[in-house]
Structures are given as C-alpha cells and as structure tokens.
Amino acid sequence: MRPLRPLKRTSSLLASAVLASAALTTAGPAEAAIRACTVAAVQRLAPAGTAITAAVRTAGPDHCLVDGHATVASPGPWDIKFRLALPDRFAKRHFFFAQGGSGGGIVPWTGQDEGNAAAPLDYDFNELLGRGFAVTSMDKGTSPLHSLDFSWQADPVQKLNWDNRALETVAAVTQGLTRSFYGTRTLHRYVSGCSGGGMGSINNLRVHDGRRFDGVIVGSTVPLSAASALSWARILKRIIQNPDGWIPPQKLQAAQSAILAAHDGDDGEIDGIIADGRGIAVRDELLSEAGFTAAQIATFRLVTTDWTYHGLDEPVRVPGYSVTRPATWSAWFVGAVPPPWNVASFTSPYGFLVAESSFRATLGTGVADLDLDDPAVHRAIQSGTADGSSDGVYDFTAFRDSGGKLLTYFGVDDPAIPYEWSEAIQRGAAAYESATPGLDRWYRAYLVPGLMHCFGGVGPSDVPERMLDAMVNWVEKGRKPQAITTTRETDGRTFILRPERLRRPTKG
Numbered sequence: 001m002r003p004l005r006p007l008k009r010t011s012s013l014l015a016s017a018v019l020a021s022a023a024l025t026t027a028g029p030a031e032a033a034i035r036a037c038t039v040a041a042v043q044r045l046a047p048a049g050t051a052i053t054a055a056v057r058t059a060g061p062d063h064c065l066v067d068g069h070a071t072v073a074s075p076g077p078w079d080i081k082f083r084l085a086l087p088d089r090f091a092k093r094h095f096f097f098a099q100g101g102s103g104g105g106i107v108p109w110t111g112q113d114e115g116n117a118a119a120p121l122d123y124d125f126n127e128l129l130g131r132g133f134a135v136t137s138m139d140k141g142t143s144p145l146h147s148l149d150f151s152w153q154a155d156p157v158q159k160l161n162w163d164n165r166a167l168e169t170v171a172a173v174t175q176g177l178t179r180s181f182y183g184t185r186t187l188h189r190y191v192s193g194c195s196g197g198g199m200g201s202i203n204n205l206r207v208h209d210g211r212r213f214d215g216v217i218v219g220s221t222v223p224l225s226a227a228s229a230l231s232w233a234r235i236l237k238r239i240i241q242n243p244d245g246w247i248p249p250q251k252l253q254a255a256q257s258a259i260l261a262a263h264d265g266d267d268g269e270i271d272g273i274i275a276d277g278r279g280i281a282v283r284d285e286l287l288s289e290a291g292f293t294a295a296q297i298a299t300f301r302l303v304t305t306d307w308t309y310h311g312l313d314e315p316v317r318v319p320g321y322s323v324t325r326p327a328t329w330s331a332w333f334v335g336a337v338p339p340p341w342n343v344a345s346f347t348s349p350y351g352f353l354v355a356e357s358s359f360r361a362t363l364g365t366g367v368a369d370l371d372l373d374d375p376a377v378h379r380a381i382q383s384g385t386a387d388g389s390s391d392g393v394y395d396f397t398a399f400r401d402s403g404g405k406l407l408t409y410f411g412v413d414d415p416a417i418p419y420e421w422s423e424a425i426q427r428g429a430a431a432y433e434s435a436t437p438g439l440d441r442w443y444r445a446y447l448v449p450g451l452m453h454c455f456g457g458v459g460p461s462d463v464p465e466r467m468l469d470a471m472v473n474w475v476e477k478g479r480k481p482q483a484i485t486t487t488r489e490t491d492g493r494t495f496i497l498r499p500e501r502l503r504r505p506t507k508g
C-alpha cells in the first residue's frame with residue numbers, strides 16, 4: 001500500500017506536457033558512437049563495483065533500458081539498485097529522478113505496466129526521453145516495509161544511503177555510463193526530488209558540493225530531515241495525551257469551508273483557492289461556529305503557530321502549518337480516526353507512521369513518550385543527516401561557486417511540510433551571500449497555490465515538469481527563470497508562478 005501515490009496520470013496531461021515542451025526540444029540526430037544495448041556491452045562501460053543486470057532495447061521513444069546496482073562499502077556493503085534509460089535521440093542531458101518517502105527497494109519508473117504503483121507522478125519519463133534526456137531513477141539504498149516506514153534508520157548503512165550516499169553514488173555511475181555510451185564529454189546534469197527526494201538533493205549540495213549536478217530542483221522539503229518528524233511528533237504527542245483535542249475530519253472540513261469563504265477573495269479571485277495563507281488570522285469565533293471545542297481550538301493553534309526549537313546550538317524557528325486547507329491535516333498529523341494509532345495501520349496519520357518508526361529506531365522511544373527537551377533527542381536532531389559534513393545546514397556555496405543552479409517549490413496547501421520553510425531556506429542560503437545580486441545569480445524559489453504535498457490538490461498539476469523546463473533554459477541557454485506558467489490538468493486553467501522575493505535583505 002502506497003498512500004503517497006493516490007493519483008494516476010492521464011493521457012491529456014501527457015499530451016499537454018508534450019505540446020508545452022515542444023518548443024524546448026532540441027534533441028539532435030542519433031549519434032554515431034552509440035554502443036550496443038547488451039549487458040556485456042554496458043558492463044564494459046561501467047566502473048568497478050557496478051553490476052549491470054539487464055539491458056534491453058525498448059520502444060516509445062526508442063531507448064536502451066539498463067538495470068543495475070552499485071555496491072557501496074564503509075559502512076556496507078549494500079547494493080543500491082538503479083535504472084538508466086538511454087534514448088536513441090540524445091540531447092546531452094542527464095535527468096535524475098530522486099524519489100520521495102523512505103525508498104523501499106523499488107526503482108520508480110513510468111509505464112512498466114498500468115498497475116505500477118511506483119510510477120512517479122512528478123514526471124513522465126517517456127516524455128523526457130523524447131526530449132533527449134537520459135533518465136535515471138534508484139531505490140535509495142533502503143529496505144523499508146512501505147514508503148512511510150523509517151525503521152531502517154537504526155542501520156547506519158541505509159541511513160547514509162538515504163541521506164546522501166545513494167544519490168551521489170548512482171549519479172556518478174549513471175552519468176559516467178551515459179558519457180561512455182554516447183562517447184561525449186558534454187553532459188547537462190539535472191536532479192529533481194520532492195519531500196524525501198528533495199532532502200537527498202539538498203543534502204547533496206552541502207555534503208558533496210553538488211558537483212554532479214548543473215541544475216537542482218527541490219520540492220517541499222526541510223534541510224534537516226528530522227525537523228519534519230519533529231513537527232509531526234509535537235502535534236501527535238499532544239493529541240495522544242489529550243484526546244479531547246483530536247479534531248474529527250468533518251470539523252476540519254467545516255473550518256476549511258469557513259476560512260475559504262472568508263479569504264478566497266484576498267488574492268483577487270474567487271476560485272476556491274487561497275493563493276497565500278500568510279497573514280491570515282483565523283478567529284476563535286470562526287472555529288467555534290465550525291463546531292470546535294476549546295481543546296480542538298488549542299490543537300488548531302498548536303498546528304498553525306510558528307514555534308522555536310531550542311535543542312540545537314542555535315534556536316531554530318519552525319513554521320506552523322498553512323491555514324489554507326485544514327481538511328488535509330487528517331491524513332497527515334491529526335488522524336482520520338482518534339488515537340490510539342499504531343505503525344501497522346494505514347488509518348494512522350502518515351506523519352505518525354514516519355515519526356513513530358523513525359524515533360523508535362533511533363531513540364527507542366515512540367512519539368507519545370518523546371521528550372523534546374531530552375539531550376538524546378537534541379543529538380538525533382542535531383546530527384540531522386548522517387553525512388558527517390562540517391558545512392552549515394544552508395551552506396551551498398561550493399555548488400554556487402561552481403555555477404550550479406537551484407530551484408525550489410512549495411505547495412501553499414502542503415499538509416506535510418509547512419510551505420514557509422521556503423523562506424527559511426532562502427534566508428539560510430542568503431546568509432552566505434556578500435555581493436549583489438546574491439541569491440539572484442543562482443537560486444529561485446516559488447510558491448504554488450493549491451498544491452498539496454508534492455502533487456495533488458486544486459492547483460496546477462505540472463509544476464515539476466515546468467520547473468525542469470525553466471531549469472533547462474537556465475543551464476543550457478543562460479536564461480534566468482522569471483514567471484513560470486503551470487496548468488491544472490482537469491480544466492486547463494493556468495497559474496503563473498513568480499519568484500519569491502525575501503521581504504528584507506539578509507546581512508551576510
């Protein structure tokens with residue numbers, strides 16, 4: 001069961017994506033140096049420690065589909081599985097799809113079969129192959145029970161794989177294979193990941209200096225992965241200990257309807273979407289009229305109010321959740337059913353599945369008993385990632401200085417990661433800028449109205465794909481992204497996303 005993948009693409013979205021991208025397609029004729037698509041031929045191109053297990057000529061668009069694994073050690077050994085598609089019409093582009101969640105021993109791929117639960121909703125790989133991208137995906141080097149199980153974090157091998165090692169390793173192997181296969185030194189290298197995939201990508205900028213990538217696209221994430229589990233844990237613990245504060249789904253729906261009725265027009269258009277929830281003050285009276293008790297109002301405040309985590313060397317301001325779509329909270333951290341919850345049931349909130357399995361594995365303590373003031377919790381959060389890098393959390397300067405480009409996007413209706421992390425990451429990165437124009441040279445951040453966590457919701461449905469279009473133009477043509485036009489699949493409505501601007505300059 002894979003709760004993060006409830007939707008299926010339709011052919012109409014594919015068609016619109018192909019049309020929208022047609023102007024960008026620059027794939028040239030097949031190159032003369034293409035190698036044979038056999039296991040033996042591809043294996044000869046692979047570095048030591050890489051095993052090629054399949055290489056098959058595949059149609060639509062014509063490509064060589066390669067399966068393999070890269071073996072890592074120290075700590076290890078572990079075989080990280082990957083897939084690489086090498087199109088006949090190659091445009092010297094390599095695209096790495098970094099999957100979200102906990103991984104799962106599955107390599108997400110488009111079109112294996114109609115029932116493929118692991119098909120990414122973010123991109124259509126066949127469309128990318130048609131535009132001349134070599135395409136790579138991997139399993140993240142973990143073996144969870146399901147996509148929201150993090151109990152493998154007790155294993156330092158898998159923890160390091162998930163955190164940053166799998167992405168770096170598979171990027172090195174598959175980019176090398178791609179160069180050798182086509183006999184080219186030139187390669188435009190892209191990676192895109194959302195949520196857990198975004199964490200791996202943004203970790204790479206700090207731990208490995210982003211040296212494998214020219215363009216990095218990050219959706220809805222936090223720079224220290226444990227920080228998200230902490231937000232959930234804080235709310236979940238309160239509800240477990242104070243069951244009166246649990247809010248039934250129908251009350252959250254009533255609150256959502258009332259908030260929308262009051263604020264839909266704030267963005268200048270009555271369209272069922274609040275384009276930006278910052279600055280909206282939800283009154284107690286509104287919640288009371290939606291049926292909330294005092295205990296439920298207290299839960300609402302806990303969820304939506306910014307707070308400070310004092311366990312780190314420096315206090316960290318943690319944004320509250322968006323008030324724009326509270327009905328979505330049930331699935332993630334309030335619960336469609338009241339506690340008790342358990343990690344074996346998907347009726348438990350997704351955030352509970354993640355936080356409970358993660359903290360039990362790393363601290364031996366479940367959410368209900370987690371003491372946020374415990375030094376052991378501080379250490380677990382502070383180490384944050386398993387990388388051992390001495391660089392600061394937001395220190396992406398090596399990537400910046402090598403000419404790398406970064407795009408981030410967050411959904412305003414995200415019930416998993418508060419979208420105001422967008423501003424926190426920008427401010428963190430801006431602290432390393434001393435010259436004008438600073439971030440403008442290499443970093444763009446976008447907020448997406450109506451978008452939930454990575455996909456879904458009432459906003460546009462092609463955000464990652466249009467981000468990639470903008471990134472290709474930036475990396476390959478030097479055109480800085482400005483407004484990005486996105487589209488809602490169901491009715492073709494367009495949403496023009498404009499780069500976020502920090503409200504005040506940050507001193508270096």
Ligand SMILES: [Ca+2]
Binds near residue numbers: 263267270271272274
């Ligand atoms: Ca509106």
